[in-house]
Amino acid sequence: xxxxxxxxxxxxxxxxxxxxxxxxxxxxxxxxxxxxxxxxxxxxxxxxxxxxxxxxxxxxxxxxxxxxxxxxxxxxxxxxxxxxxxxxxxxxxxxxxxxxxxxxxxxxxxxxxxxxxxxxxxxxxxxxxxxxxxxxxxxxxxxxxxxxxxxxxxxxxxxxxxxxxxxxxxxxxxxxxxxxxxxxxxxxxxxxxxxxxxxxxxxxxxxxxxxxxxxxxxxxxxxxxxxxxxxxxxxxxxxxxxxxxxxxxxxxxxxxxxxxxxxxxxxxxxxxxxxxxxxxxxxxxxxxxxxxxxxxxxxxxxxxxxxxxxxxxxxxxxxxxxxxxxxxxxxxxxxxxx
Numbered sequence: 001x002x003x004x005x006x007x008x009x010x011x012x013x014x015x016x017x018x019x020x021x022x023x024x025x026x027x028x029x030x031x032x033x034x035x036x037x038x039x040x041x042x043x044x045x046x047x048x049x050x051x052x053x054x055x056x057x058x059x060x061x062x063x064x065x066x067x068x069x070x071x072x073x074x075x076x077x078x079x080x081x082x083x084x085x086x087x088x089x090x091x092x093x094x095x096x097x098x099x100x101x102x103x104x105x106x107x108x109x110x111x112x113x114x115x116x117x118x119x120x121x122x123x124x125x126x127x128x129x130x131x132x133x134x135x136x137x138x139x140x141x142x143x144x145x146x147x148x149x150x151x152x153x154x155x156x157x158x159x160x161x162x163x164x165x166x167x168x169x170x171x172x173x174x175x176x177x178x179x180x181x182x183x184x185x186x187x188x189x190x191x192x193x194x195x196x197x198x199x200x201x202x203x204x205x206x207x208x209x210x211x212x213x214x215x216x217x218x219x220x221x222x223x224x225x226x227x228x229x230x231x232x233x234x235x236x237x238x239x240x241x242x243x244x245x246x247x248x249x250x251x252x253x254x255x256x257x258x259x260x261x262x263x264x265x266x267x268x269x270x271x272x273x274x275x276x277x278x279x280x281x282x283x284x285x286x287x288x289x290x291x292x293x294x295x296x297x298x299x300x301x302x303x304x305x306x307x308x309x310x311x312x313x314x315x316x317x318x319x320x321x322x323x324x325x326x327x328x329x330x331x332x333x334x335x336x337x338x
Contacts, residue, residue, distance in 0.1 A: 001026050002335075003120035004315040007061040009053040012323055017316045018051045019064070019119070027116070027124045029076035034127050036088060040309075041118030042067025042143035043318040043331040044174070045232060046092070046255050050113060051319070054256040057113050065118035066092045066111035067146040069139040070336070072130075073122065081127040087139075088130040090118065091146040091291050095126050103285035110285070119315055121335055131291050134299025144305045144330035145298050146291065148174035149182075152230070153294040155253040155283050156183060159226035164189040168224040170216060170240050171231035172196040172205050173322075174330035175253060178303055179228060180208050185301045193220045195236065195243075197325070204306070204328055219243065228253055234264045238273065246276035253283045307332050 004019040012018065029035040047064045049055045068090040072082045082088060094111040096102035111117045111125070133142045152175040161167055167183055169176045172194050180192055194205035194213040202213035212220055216236050223245035229236050230253045237257075240250050268274070306329025310318050318331040 001121035002312060003063050004312060005061045005063055006051060006057070009056065010051060012048065012052055012319075016320050018319070019315050021313055024063075024120065026122045029074055029079070029124045031077045032079050032126055032128070033076035033124050034072050034079060034082060034088065034130055035074035035076070036068065036070040036090065036123055036125060036130070037073040038068055038070040038118050038121055038123060038335040039139040040069050040143045041065040041333045041335055042147060042174070043315070043322060043333060044147050045322055047112070047319060048232075048323055049256045054258070055113060062113070063116035063118075063120045063123070064112040065120075065333070066090070067143045067148070067332075068111070068118035068123065069133060069142040069146070079127050082130065087133050089133050089142055089146045089291070089295070090123070090125050090130055091150055092286050093129055093288055095129055096287070098128065098288070100287065100289065103287045108285060118335070119312065119333065129288055131295055134295060134302070136299050136302050140307055140309055140332050141305050143332045144174050144178065144307065145295060145303065147286075148330055149178045149298055149303060149305070150291045150294050151175060151253060151283060151286050152179035152228075153182060153297070154286055154290045155179065155228045155230070155251050156186070158251045158281050158283060159228060159249055161187060161190065161226050163187045165225035166191050166193065166222060168193040168195065168220065168227035168240065168243060169205075170195040170227055170229045170236040172201040173230065173327060175230045176228070177204065177208060177306060177329055180205065180210060181301065181303050182298070184209050193224060195239065200328060224248060226251065230254060232256070232258045234261050238264050238267050241268070241273035241278060241280075244278050247278070249279040249281060251281045251283060255285075305330055309334055
């Protein structure tokens with residue numbers, strides 16, 4: 001089978017082609033597993049963290065990718081939850097304890113990090129960590145929901161906002177543009193504010209219904225109850241804390257932060273950024289409960305991902321576009337053509 005493989009940790013400042021197209025054997029599903037023929041796989045910023053070593057896969061080479069939509073091609077022994085040909089999605093959680101806090105467990109295994117993922121024509125997964133995809137979504141539209149949407153749903157829940165509270169989103173990429181639509185549905189009386197460095201992303205946010213959109217360091221018309229940060233940088237953290245009202249909560253939806261602007265943390269002052277019982281909450285991975293709850297909600301709204309599709313062989317290009325920022329919506333790789 002065709003696969004785009006990461007063979008070594010590299011700096012993306014030194015190469016635009018970290019992944020190599022290779023032929024691999026088709027994997028065999030074990031007991032309770034599915035062999036999934038991958039239709040499409042979304043591209044996530046977390047892949048940049050893996051490539052550059054902020055998240056080091058336990059073994060190399062590895063097939064990246066954890067926003068997978070495909071069909072059940074083969075059933076492992078004792079696998080009965082799905083039938084051959086069923087359409088399923090697979091996300092970042094490949095396996096864990098099955099408990100509510102499984103995202104924090106040392107048994108957590110990530111798709112495309114601890115096991116081969118979706119930048120390949122086939123992949124295996126436990127039937128307990130595969131999810132039916134609502135019929136309203138095409139494979140392409142479903143892919144970003146499996147991570148950007150699902151982790152955005154978890155981040156939104158962690159804000160603990162109520163209908164009518166003021167919510168901010170800093171960074172407006174694949175996850176945030178779905179969270180905005182989700183928040184408008186779940187909290188219709190809440191006003192939404194977006195901070196993004198790129199003017200095109202600011203305009204995109206307004207088109208999707210943001211009350212206000214401005215630069216990362218802009219000051220919104222009013223202080224906010226909660227802000228979700230989905231960027232790889234530190235500046236948005238500092239600015240978000242400044243824009244919270246007393247008792248406000250910042251939820252950081254990023255698996256790693258880069259060091260390029262880490263010096264911005266020196267701008268933190270206790271009285272302006274942290275006092276008045278402000279909170280910082282991080283998002284750690286995702287559980288199967290999140291995706292199982294989120295996908296039906298996404299189908300009822302329905303969410304409308306903004307997607308740019310590229311063939312599997314252009315995975316490096318998709319990663320480069322995400323790295324340079326300003327990308328509108330999500331990037332999705334077309335893996336299989338039938």
